[in-house]
Amino acid sequence: MIDVRRVATEYRRVMWILVAAFVANVALYAFVVRPMAERVDREEQLAGGAIRDLNAARRSLQAARGTITGKERAEEELQQFYSDVLPPDQSGARRVLYPHVDQLARAAKLRIDGSRFNPEPDRGAQLRKLTMTVNVAGEYTNIRRFIHDLETAPEFLVLESVSVSQGQAGRELNVTANVATYYRAGGDGS
Numbered sequence: 001m002i003d004v005r006r007v008a009t010e011y012r013r014v015m016w017i018l019v020a021a022f023v024a025n026v027a028l029y030a031f032v033v034r035p036m037a038e039r040v041d042r043e044e045q046l047a048g049g050a051i052r053d054l055n056a057a058r059r060s061l062q063a064a065r066g067t068i069t070g071k072e073r074a075e076e077e078l079q080q081f082y083s084d085v086l087p088p089d090q091s092g093a094r095r096v097l098y099p100h101v102d103q104l105a106r107a108a109k110l111r112i113d114g115s116r117f118n119p120e121p122d123r124g125a126q127l128r129k130l131t132m133t134v135n136v137a138g139e140y141t142n143i144r145r146f147i148h149d150l151e152t153a154p155e156f157l158v159l160e161s162v163s164v165s166q167g168q169a170g171r172e173l174n175v176t177a178n179v180a181t182y183y184r185a186g187g188d189g190s
Helices: 004-010 012-085 090-107 140-151
Strands: 111-119 127-138 158-166 173-184
Touching (some): 004 012, 090 140, 140 158
Antiparallel strands (some): 111 127, 127 173, 158 173
């Protein structure tokens, strides 16, 4: 059997060196390695948060660019609507309303009892409205066809109101419809 006392006495120097190395390793771990590892963990968490913030900022930037692009596209489409769809002046608006509404009523086999224009007073707006009140008479199915054709017409016509009353001739109905269109303010053309 090995005598531990004898080994400890003979190798006392080596034992003290090993114990000192062990204490130095524990001290080095406790005062250097562990704090550095904790600091690295904190820095990694901060870096992860910074990456999340960066990604959120990139998404916000992308959304802002999309909004700007959408706004520019909407402005282009609005300008195209003003130039291609809307009449340039009041006389153009009259030309859009009168022949088209009259043709639609005749195509629907309705009798036209009269019509009148009601221009909107100038309020300094970029768009102005011209309303045409038209009185027609006919059968219910023809009136429905007239209203459908009016609402699906390629011209920019707005059916604002319709009032219906019973006519004198049994199945005939009297209809008063207010149909409007808009035009760009600037030249009245009249």
